[in-house]
Amino acid sequence: MVVKVYGSIDASPQRVLACLVEKEIDFEIIRIDLFKGEHKDPEFLKLEPFGQVPVIQDGDYTLYESRAIMRYYAEKFKSQGTELLGKTVEERGLVEQWLEVEALRFHPPVYKLVVHILLASALGFPSDPKIIQESEAKLGKVLDIYEERLSKSKYLAGDFFSLADRSHLPFSQHLVADLGKEHMIRDRKHVSAWWDDISNGPSWKKVLQLGVFEFPK
Numbered sequence: 001m002v003v004k005v006y007g008s009i010d011a012s013p014q015r016v017l018a019c020l021v022e023k024e025i026d027f028e029i030i031r032i033d034l035f036k037g038e039h040k041d042p043e044f045l046k047l048e049p050f051g052q053v054p055v056i057q058d059g060d061y062t063l064y065e066s067r068a069i070m071r072y073y074a075e076k077f078k079s080q081g082t083e084l085l086g087k088t089v090e091e092r093g094l095v096e097q098w099l100e101v102e103a104l105r106f107h108p109p110v111y112k113l114v115v116h117i118l119l120a121s122a123l124g125f126p127s128d129p130k131i132i133q134e135s136e137a138k139l140g141k142v143l144d145i146y147e148e149r150l151s152k153s154k155y156l157a158g159d160f161f162s163l164a165d166r167s168h169l170p171f172s173q174h175l176v177a178d179l180g181k182e183h184m185i186r187d188r189k190h191v192s193a194w195w196d197d198i199s200n201g202p203s204w205k206k207v208l209q210l211g212v213f214e215f216p217k
């Protein structure tokens, strides 16, 4: 059964695509153009009532929230493709811890930088330099904690490349490639080495080959 991924090459759908590629699961992308508002169409809202992407459909099973989708496939196909959840309950606990850290501490400031640096003009509101400054400062504090962790551990959950590392790929890609904030990664030796390691894996390269998100000019 080919998994339908509604979204396209936006960041959160890419989080799911990276996991599907790693798990060698066939998928098809059903493009939902955010700039045309297709994610707010009544038909789409029947799939995802909050009006966001991604959503997956796997037969008659529908799921949204990118991190929940990743966990679902990492569990469902535990013995297929790359191990993403660790081998012991203690390792799984650390994977879950860093997945939560990514969602609750890393993602919010990066998302605000994406909105105010990349999307503001396309969405028709003024970019707010104060929000950019505050978000960068908040993200810097988070990355300092990552730097300390990664000085002791090759990856976030331990010596294995897990779902927690993968969850960081799309928005770290924005940080490095689109936001002009690459220095926030490069100024931190262990974070920089970690980024080079996780972003040079075949699965992420394959996701990027699907297309790079084009922000409307």
Ligand SMILES: N[C@@H](CCC(=O)N[C@@H](CS(=O)(=O)O)C(=O)NCC(=O)O)C(=O)O
Binding pocket: 010, 011, 012, 013, 034, 039, 051, 052, 053, 054, 064, 065, 066, 067
């Ligand atoms: N928590 C959700 C967030 C999804 C999300 O923010 N999607 C964005 C696209 S992206 O910025 O993540 O690529 C979206 O649909 N934005 C449109 C909107 O919020 O109206 C998830 O992880 O799936």
